[in-house]
Amino acid sequence: EPEVTQTPSHQVTQMGQEVILRCVPISNHLYFYWYRQILGQKVEFLVSFYNNEISEKSEIFDDQFSVERPDGSNFTLKIRSTKLEDSAMYFCASSAGTGPSGANVLTFGAGSRLTVL
């Protein structure tokens, strides 16, 4: 079964450093997403990406964050200057679009745990 793969599974970084989290979505999917979950809290939407541009973003997704699809297969999340509060599990997801029932079914990766010291 097709899957979304994320790397690294765990990254430890110093505050102020740049971090890039990588994702390989399912190959025929058109919509890509990043979510995050701070330990013990809700899974929060960060950003969605379609047709090589951001289609939606939340208030969490400020100027410290950026996304790109550099080569048609990878989908990356960059945090320019990490803060302690960026420590979280980051989930990538992709979807084909609107399914036959009208619901948008997302396939998620296993997550990348980011620890900022």
Next chain:
Amino acid sequence: GNSVTQMEGPVTLSEEAFLTINCTYTATGYPSLFWYVQYPGEGLQLLLKATKADDKGSNKGFEATYRKETTSFHLEKGSVQVSDSAVYFCALKGDTGRRALTFGSGTRLQVQP
């Protein structure tokens, strides 16, 4: 805005016990509702979904019915197994055209043999 509230965990049950995980939501219009499951070390997997009122989603013995009158989508299973131990997330997608899902905080289920 949209929101999802789940019962807090962990929920600890013995094998073959009946499971209910409560989920209520706040949204305008007619959202689509989902349950996702996360097994240890894995990503979020879609467990079941319902797209309109009174729909019942079901998969792997789990069921949830979309109740618009009570704005609920409680997850149930008649007889849990140790292999059902995981974190369960309730989520909704609004009907405004936005594709982003709104998740609950997740409920950890531990099933003991």
